[in-house]
Every structure is written in structure tokens, then in C-alpha cells.
Amino acid sequence: MLRIPCHGGRVPLDASEGDRPAVTPEDAADVARLCAWFEAGALVRPDHAAPNFLDLVRALARLAGARPAVAGGAGAERLATLIGPAGHYVFVLVDGFGARFLEFLAPDAFLRAGHAESLLAVFPSTTAVALTSLATAAWPATHGICGWWVRFPEIGATATVLPYVERFSEQPLETLGLTPERAFPLPSIVPTFTHAPLAVLPEYIVGSAYSRYSTGGTPRRGYGDIRGAMRLVREHVAAAHGPTYTYLYLPQLDSMCHDEGIDPVRAGRLLAVIDRELAELRARLPESARLVVTADHGLINVPPARESVLRSGDPLLGCLWHEPVGEPAVPSFHVKPGARARFARMFRERFGATHVLLPIAEVERLRLLGPEPLAPVTRARIGDFIALSDGPALLYHLPDGESPGYLRAAHSGLSKDEMVIPLCLA
Helix, strand or coil, rough: CCCCCCCCCCCCCCCCCCCCCCCCCCHHHHHHHHHHHHHHHCCCCCCCCCHHHHHHHHHHHHHCCCCCCCCCHHEEEEEEHHHCCCEEEEEEEEECCHHHHHHHHCCCCCCCCCCCEEEEEECCCHHHHHHHHHHHCCCCCHCCCCEEEEEEEECCEEEECCEEECCCCCHHHHCCCCCCCCCCCCCCCCCHHHCCEEEECCCCCCCCHHEEEECCCCCCCCCCCHHHHHHHHHHHHHHHCCCCCEEEEEHHHHHHHHHHHHHHHHHHHHHHHHHHHHHHHCCCCCCCCCCEEECCCCCCCCCCCHHEEEEECCCCHHHHHCEEEEECCCCCECCCCCCCHHHHHHHHHHHCEEEEEEEEHHHCCCCCCCCCCCCHHHHHCCCCCEEEEECCCCCEEECCCCCCCCCCCCCCCCCHHHEEEEEEEE
């Protein structure tokens, strides 16, 4: 297994990298702190040789007959063998269902009985990143979506990418001249499946620009509640005259935990409902069907004291071209020319007790976003630095007069609770 050195020393630049800013001693010290967090187990280092979400995506693409075949690797091959051939694949993504949530279910629960193994989420461990990897079978380093907020230099605006709107005005991006084809440079692989695809999505997103993109324009159906979703899955399989691939997205757990925090009792009740519905679904599917359940990420509670808001006029913002983007738990920063040293110094003075500030060259060297080099589109969108904490912490910008929408639980970081997700089979 290839291991990338995890030290803070200067990394020699090749000729193609000669225009990148040099790594400073302070940068190297932050890399060393991050690596110490990995070594101590405070954070989970992305390990692309370990079983991971993208392995599962590529395994399912292969089993569902993607043409041309999606590049896999040993991890995808192993998961494809574990899942096995089937006439009908039902892939259920329970948003926020980290592996620790299995503990909230009864010992004899359906999902606990079907827990085959644990996987690593992609990083940043967040829905927009994972769903784009699901659509494209590509790492974040390649597909260019690195968080809830994405900066699109071509229109000079920041988007809330899943709703596909400008962040502050909520104006649709298509009215600003940004088509989904430009926003998402890698196409969806779903139209290449030989198993007839159907996406079963909440009604409020079934017709969205992102849903159209991620499914490649293949059929979608909207549901109002969990039981209705299960009915649509059964109908698709029952009406089929050949093999099928049904994707079901369940966001209810993630939404509840964002609003209420991770409470074992409340989360356990909701998971028990999902568990019963999935057990009934499996019982009513034909023997030729295979049910595959996983998550995009887990969740972690965030104490109010660990939330920091940058308001207009903040000196840090004066060093940036625009507000931080990415995720509140993993913000990224586009720094103005000549302001790099000043920004890094001020950031570390204010947030260095809880955060490390990583130059993008070090993010790439450590392969946090995937084993491939950063694509030009990813490099342009992610900026010059990202910040990471060894525990739950939020850092983001709000316009003056806007109240924080406090998230009691969050994700996108590298903690075990955020990064380890279950794979359940039935």
C-alpha cells in the first residue's frame, strides 16, 4: 500500500509547480499538527487503499453494467464480489447515517444484521461531495465539487450547489449564465447502466437542476414520505421486464440531526422506522434483488462555543477575494495577491488553537481529496488554503443582520464519526 509521507517539511516542486507559493515554516508546522492528529486517532486520514465510498460506487456501476466499464481497482472488485450479481439492485443512501448510528438500533435490527463492513467516506465528508462522486465515480480531486458552497470563477459568484442557486440572492445559477454542464464538468455515469435506472428522491428535489445532472436525465420519481418511497421502489422492480438499478435517497436523519443534534433516543426512533421499512422492502422484493444500504457521511455534535462567524469588515475577509467557501467545518479561502502571509498570520493568531491552515499544495500532497492530482477546475474552485479542526468547529461568513442558522450537528470533517459509514447488505 502506497503511503504518502506525513511530515511538515518542504516538498520539492517540479517544473509544473514552480509558480506555487513556497510552503512556510508555519505551514509545515500545521501539516505536522494534522499528522499528529492522525497518529493520535483524533482524526481519520483518508486512505484510498482502505474500503471506501468510491469503491462502492464503482462496484455498483460495474454490477449495473456501466458501459464503458468504470475503472475500479482492488477495492471495487472486492466489494462487487461481496455484493454479487443480481437482477435488481436497490441502492439506498441514508444521509448522515454514520457507522456509530448502528448502535442506536436494537441488537436484532435489520440493518445491524446486514452490516457487512465499514467504509470511509470521501473528504470533505459532506453530501454535495459524496453525491457528485456517486454520479461520476470520481474523487473530489477530479470532479471539482468540494462543499456546500462552491465558488464559480467563470461567473464571479458563490453557489449553494445542491439547490443550484447563488448563495446570497438565491438566484438560479442558470439565470446567471452557468449551465449544469459547466458547473459539473464530469458527466453522470448513470445513463450508461444496462440495468434500467430509476432515482427515487424527495418531491422537493426531484426536479432540481442537480437531480437532473446527477441522474444524467434518467427517470426520477418523487416521494412524500418514507413509506411512499418504498412503494415506488417496489413498483419499479415489479414492473420491470429486465434488470434494474433503483437509487433511493433518504435525507430525514441528516435533517433531524442538523436541527436537533445527535440524540440517541430521537435518532434511534427515526432509524427504527427506516429499519422496519427497509426490512419490509427486502421481504417484498424478489429473490433476484440485492439491497445495498450506506451513507454519504456521518455526523458530529457541535457545541455553540465552537461556532465562529466572520462578519463584514472582519480583517480576515479583507485578505480574501470573497467570503470563505466549502463547508463551515472545512472552509476554504481564496486569498488576494500579496495578502497570503498576512492572512495566514491573522488566521493562526485567532484560530490556531483549534484549527490548522493548510495550503492547497499540501492538501494535494497529502491526497486528502483523492489519490489523483487536483484537476484545474478543482484547484480554481477550492482556493489557496483550507482550515481543519481536530474537533467539531464551524467557521463561516454571514452578511450583517443575518442571524446564524446554528447547526447542532455537522459534518464534512475528518473525525471518525463523520468519516466512517456502514455498508449493509440484504
